[in-house]
Amino acid sequence: MSKESPGITVSKKDDFSEWYTQVVLKAELADYAPVKGLIVLRPDGYAIWESIRETLDKKFKATGHRNGFLPVLIPESLLAKESDHFAGFTPEVFWVTHSGENEIGDKLALRPTSETLAYSMYSKWIQSWRDLPLKINFWNTALRAEIKATKPFLRTSEFLWQEGHTVHATQQEAEGEVAEILEIYKKTVQEELAIPVITGKKSDKEKFVGAVYTTTMESIMPDGKALQMGTSHFLGQNFSKPFEVKYLDKNNTETFAWQTSWGVSWRLIGAMIMVHGDDKGLVLPPRVAPIQIVVVPIYYNEQDSARVNDAADKVEKILKEKGLRVHVDRRDQLTPGFKYNEWEMRGVPLRIEVGPKDVDKNKVMYATRHIKQKKDLAMESISSEIDEILQKIQDEMFEAAKKLLADKTTKTSEYSEFREAIEKGTFVDAGWCGKRECEEKIKEDTMADIRVIPFDSGNSGKCVYCKNPSVTNAIFGRAY
Amino acid sequence: MSKESPGITVSKKDDFSEWYTQVVLKAELADYAPVKGLIVLRPDGYAIWESIRETLDKKFKATGHRNGFLPVLIPESLLAKESDHFAGFTPEVFWVTHSGENEIGDKLALRPTSETLAYSMYSKWIQSWRDLPLKINFWNTALRAEIKATKPFLRTSEFLWQEGHTVHATQQEAEGEVAEILEIYKKTVQEELAIPVITGKKSDKEKFVGAVYTTTMESIMPDGKALQMGTSHFLGQNFSKPFEVKYLDKNNTETFAWQTSWGVSWRLIGAMIMVHGDDKGLVLPPRVAPIQIVVVPIYYNEQDSARVNDAADKVEKILKEKGLRVHVDRRDQLTPGFKYNEWEMRGVPLRIEVGPKDVDKNKVMYATRHIKQKKDLAMESISSEIDEILQKIQDEMFEAAKKLLADKTTKTSEYSEFREAIEKGTFVDAGWCGKRECEEKIKEDTMADIRVIPFDSGNSGKCVYCKNPSVTNAIFGRAY
Numbered sequence: 001m002s003k004e005s006p007g008i009t010v011s012k013k014d015d016f017s018e019w020y021t022q023v024v025l026k027a028e029l030a031d032y033a034p035v036k037g038l039i040v041l042r043p044d045g046y047a048i049w050e051s052i053r054e055t056l057d058k059k060f061k062a063t064g065h066r067n068g069f070l071p072v073l074i075p076e077s078l079l080a081k082e083s084d085h086f087a088g089f090t091p092e093v094f095w096v097t098h099s100g101e102n103e104i105g106d107k108l109a110l111r112p113t114s115e116t117l118a119y120s121m122y123s124k125w126i127q128s129w130r131d132l133p134l135k136i137n138f139w140n141t142a143l144r145a146e147i148k149a150t151k152p153f154l155r156t157s158e159f160l161w162q163e164g165h166t167v168h169a170t171q172q173e174a175e176g177e178v179a180e181i182l183e184i185y186k187k188t189v190q191e192e193l194a195i196p197v198i199t200g201k202k203s204d205k206e207k208f209v210g211a212v213y214t215t216t217m218e219s220i221m222p223d224g225k226a227l228q229m230g231t232s233h234f235l236g237q238n239f240s241k242p243f244e245v246k247y248l249d250k251n252n253t254e255t256f257a258w259q260t261s262w263g264v265s266w267r268l269i270g271a272m273i274m275v276h277g278d279d280k281g282l283v284l285p286p287r288v289a290p291i292q293i294v295v296v297p298i299y300y301n302e303q304d305s306a307r308v309n310d311a312a313d314k315v316e317k318i319l320k321e322k323g324l325r326v327h328v329d330r331r332d333q334l335t336p337g338f339k340y341n342e343w344e345m346r347g348v349p350l351r352i353e354v355g356p357k358d359v360d361k362n363k364v365m366y367a368t369r370h371i372k373q374k375k376d377l378a379m380e381s382i383s384s385e386i387d388e389i390l391q392k393i394q395d396e397m398f399e400a401a402k403k404l405l406a407d408k409t410t411k412t413s414e415y416s417e418f419r420e421a422i423e424k425g426t427f428v429d430a431g432w433c434g435k436r437e438c439e440e441k442i443k444e445d446t447m448a449d450i451r452v453i454p455f456d457s458g459n460s461g462k463c464v465y466c467k468n469p470s471v472t473n474a475i476f477g478r479a480y
Numbered sequence: 481m482s483k484e485s486p487g488i489t490v491s492k493k494d495d496f497s498e499w500y501t502q503v504v505l506k507a508e509l510a511d512y513a514p515v516k517g518l519i520v521l522r523p524d525g526y527a528i529w530e531s532i533r534e535t536l537d538k539k540f541k542a543t544g545h546r547n548g549f550l551p552v553l554i555p556e557s558l559l560a561k562e563s564d565h566f567a568g569f570t571p572e573v574f575w576v577t578h579s580g581e582n583e584i585g586d587k588l589a590l591r592p593t594s595e596t597l598a599y600s601m602y603s604k605w606i607q608s609w610r611d612l613p614l615k616i617n618f619w620n621t622a623l624r625a626e627i628k629a630t631k632p633f634l635r636t637s638e639f640l641w642q643e644g645h646t647v648h649a650t651q652q653e654a655e656g657e658v659a660e661i662l663e664i665y666k667k668t669v670q671e672e673l674a675i676p677v678i679t680g681k682k683s684d685k686e687k688f689v690g691a692v693y694t695t696t697m698e699s700i701m702p703d704g705k706a707l708q709m710g711t712s713h714f715l716g717q718n719f720s721k722p723f724e725v726k727y728l729d730k731n732n733t734e735t736f737a738w739q740t741s742w743g744v745s746w747r748l749i750g751a752m753i754m755v756h757g758d759d760k761g762l763v764l765p766p767r768v769a770p771i772q773i774v775v776v777p778i779y780y781n782e783q784d785s786a787r788v789n790d791a792a793d794k795v796e797k798i799l800k801e802k803g804l805r806v807h808v809d810r811r812d813q814l815t816p817g818f819k820y821n822e823w824e825m826r827g828v829p830l831r832i833e834v835g836p837k838d839v840d841k842n843k844v845m846y847a848t849r850h851i852k853q854k855k856d857l858a859m860e861s862i863s864s865e866i867d868e869i870l871q872k873i874q875d876e877m878f879e880a881a882k883k884l885l886a887d888k889t890t891k892t893s894e895y896s897e898f899r900e901a902i903e904k905g906t907f908v909d910a911g912w913c914g915k916r917e918c919e920e921k922i923k924e925d926t927m928a929d930i931r932v933i934p935f936d937s938g939n940s941g942k943c944v945y946c947k948n949p950s951v952t953n954a955i956f957g958r959a960y
Contacts, residue, residue, distance in 0.1 A: 031601060031604065031605070033550070033551050033553075033597070033601075034554075034555055034558055034597070034600055035551065035553050035554075035555055035588060038551040038553060039551070040548065040549065040550055040551065040597075040601050041548050041549035042548055042605075043546035043547065043548055043616060045548075045549075046546070046547045046548045046549050047546065047547070049549070050547065066523035066526070066527065067523065067526045067527070067530065068520065068521050068522055068523055068525075068526045069520065069521035069525075069526050069529070069640060070513070070520055071513050071515065071518040071519070071520065071621075071637075071638045072552065072590070072621065072623070072638060073513075073515050073518060073574075073623075073637075073638065074514075074515075075514055075515055078514055090580065091580040091581070092579070092580060093579070093580060094553075094576045094578070094579050094588075095576065095577065095578040095579070096574045096575065096576050096577075096590065097575065097576075097577045097578065098574070098575040098577065099572070099573070099574050099575070099625030099637075100570065100571040100572060100573060100625060101571070108515060108574075110552075110576065110590075117513070117514070117520075120514055121511060121513075121520050124511065125511070125522070130811075136523060141551075141552070143552070143553075145579035145580060157551075157553075157579075158551045158552060158553065160549060331610070
């Protein structure tokens with residue numbers, strides 16, 4: 001990319017991948033770390049993560065979850081205890097072999113995920129039915145050495161995430177937990193990030209190794225690739241048996257517990273960038289924007305500067321009192337036009353301009369980022385109208401994203417159409433016989449896999465591939 | 481420790497170390513991880529960390545700091561770039577040598593601290609005076625393989641902390657930052673954790689390798705050992721030169737920047753346990769207690785249970801409306817006495833008892849944890865008096881801790897008294913000539929080092945060791 005130009009130099013349509021990288025770097029969300037495949041979050045990038053984290057954390061706590069801390073180092077012997085699970089991660093594990101000059105006996109894995117470590121602890125902590133349910137969430141990072149090309153937020157060798165690990169007395173309660181969490185994820189992504197998702201189950205082939213089944217939320221990006229946005233797994237007793245997570249029930253009978261695990265990562269930020277961004281750069285939904293409103297004072301001589309700056313201060317005060325995240329760009333020597341471009345590139349959802357004529361009329365101008373539009377707003381109406389203006393932006397962004405998802409979903413029962421649609425870069429909603437063989441043949445043929453079997457899937461009646469009776473419809477797509 | 485008894489089985493005075501470990505484990509703050517030297521935080525332990533984090537985070541943000549994220553992996557070549565710094569950490573570094581089956585060329589260190597990584601990024605981000613000051617904080621963990629005996633919260637091979645890294649245009653501004661942060665630390669520890677600290681500078685021998693000078697806050701624990709509670713370092717240009725953290729000033733002259741770094745860790749939780757705990761277990765200051773008030777309904781027959789439970793619900797509602805963290809212990813089959821013991825062991829600062837006679841009189845009883853006392857409280861006064869009751873607990877705990885610090889500080893100019901006082905387990909406030917030689921001889925002789933040269937230190941006039949004129953008084957002590 002060109003380091004010289006402060007703006008985005010390619011269009012989203014022409015070179016999506018380069019566009020994405022430029023937005024991430026130039027909007028100062030993240031930067032490359034010295035180790036390949038790793039990134040650093042700059043304050044704006046981290047602030048978005050903090051906003052997502054706060055929203056989820058509140059919802060987790062409101063539903064009876066608490067947070068804990070697990071170390072990043074897991075002994076190989078422990079990681080290998082559930083063998084399917086271990087096999088799934090083993091090519092990606094970073095291994096610590098030395099501390100100082102000394103070789104470590106049982107080498108240590110950097111956590112690719114914490115099921116094994118958490119459940120080795122849970123087996124000590126849980127004695128009786130009184131200790132259940134145990135619902136703990138961990139805000140940490142996971143480390144998986146990426147061999148494929150990496151991409152900030154989407155595929156990195158270390159990523160910020162949360163992983164929830166819960167234990168229940170009954171299968172029914174555990175399955176309820178799996179569903180409750182997926183619903184929390186869905187609401188958060190739709191309401192905060194303004195991205196519509198399709199929720200449902202993964203096929204057996206695509207589920208988390210070690211889970212009985214995996215529920216997922218999926219969306220499609222403007223380049224036609226599917227993105228898994230978060231998963232909630234029903235683990236059944238797959239881990240409680242090897243890890244002896246068991247309890248004495250009310251009749252004093254020793255019983256293996258039922259478990260779940262679930263997580264979302266900073267990949268959500270990547271999705272938000274891709275879905276909402278445009279050729280000028282980032283477009284942030286107001287709910288998660290580190291700066292929701294930028295105020296630009298406009299003046300061209302000394303005379304005006306004092307009263308314009310006073311008016312800008314007044315606007316700032318009004319907005320801060322409402323608890324909004326506002327920034328007044330008071331930099332000298334930079335033109336208003338330069339400032340507009342910069343804040344547009346950084347995705348600030350709303351700009352308020354205060355010029356001498358506005359001050360005369362006791363009003364301001366505002367411009368929205370997601371759609372090019374400018375409107376007047378009387379000074380005395382700012383306080384009462386600003387929430388509505390921001391909510392309207394949030395809603396319109398969500399509506400536009402819903403249209404994208406609808407436009408990029410093809411429903412068909414013809415395999416030729418299926419192939420064309422995949423080639424064009426859409427989801428395909430089609431009948432499936434339920435057999436892994438068809439799933440694998442489709443994958444070989446089109447590079448598409450089953451992204452999700454929606455909870456509200458229909459059933460077209462025939463498998464799009466083998467033409468035998470279908471058990472359900474599924475959403476197929478090519479993934480990142 | 482005895483796993484059978486739910487209570488603490490040794491006294492704080494007789495076996496401080498075993499007492500401490502039992503409190504940590506039995507109050508369910510933390511547990512040992514499968515890897516030696518690592519611990520897991522259980523929800524109550526993590527909630528205390530969350531409370532400290534929230535308080536500090538607000539203060540950092542209010543003073544213009546923002547948060548970021550740095551990966552845990554640092555290439556050896558980068559870590560070695562500032563050689564004094566590297567030499568200080570090298571025996572403690574965990575090394576990642578493999579990812580999957582593949583050996584890694586430039587082996588990767590698990591972050592012992594992030595100066596090198598952060599400043600390699602900062603040198604890219606900072607171009608001109610407009611980019612300064614840059615003030616970023618990172619909430620993460622640090623990893624240092626401990627060879628000495630480990631202890632939960634006090635000495636572990638991975639620990640939760642925050643590390644702030646700031647860059648300034650002038651030395652004066654950077655030194656102001658160092659002082660501002662130490663003041664934030666001091667206020668937080670005194671107001672939230674109710675632990676008095678002595679602030680000042682480290683001697684040259686004890687400063688952070690790579691710093692020009694280190695400021696610190698220190699306290700003394702009931703066993704007479706000193707504990708470093710947090711440090712704020714003035715780095716001068718020690719890192720900005722090798723890492724090329726420089727900027728164009730207003731005259732377009734390239735200038736090396738001035739830097740600071742600072743951190744506190746979950747060691748603060750360890751200090752809080754040691755300072756306030758007693759033979760019954762944990763004693764939590766109300767400000768950080770995950771549960772501030774436990775309500776225990778008391779009844780011995782069906783008849784009373786309904787009205788007692790109703791009253792307990794009412795108390796809960798009143799306290800929740802005030803935003804307090806309250807828990808009603810509704811467990812059947814457990815006696816009130818059993819519940820009292822359990823919540824006392826877990827350190828809940830205030831217990832409210834609701835029995836049938838209380839209900840008759842439209843009142844409750846309350847018992848404080850830090851001092852054994854029981855009082856009546858009219859139901860209609862709870863809302864108006866509860867804040868004061870909690871604040872009084874907080875204040876009394878702080879006063880008691882101040883008394884401990886005063887009792888455990890000996891001022892002397894005689895070396896024989898100095899040795900006795902150190903042997904007895906106190907701080908010693910004594911004159912020092914400023915020479916490293918005396919500092920080292922005292923250390924050899926008594927195992928005590930200079931913990932801090934207080935900002936408000938006096939000057940006794942003579943060095944306690946060599947009897948030459950002293951440049952200042954210093955606080956000596958044996959450390960963890």
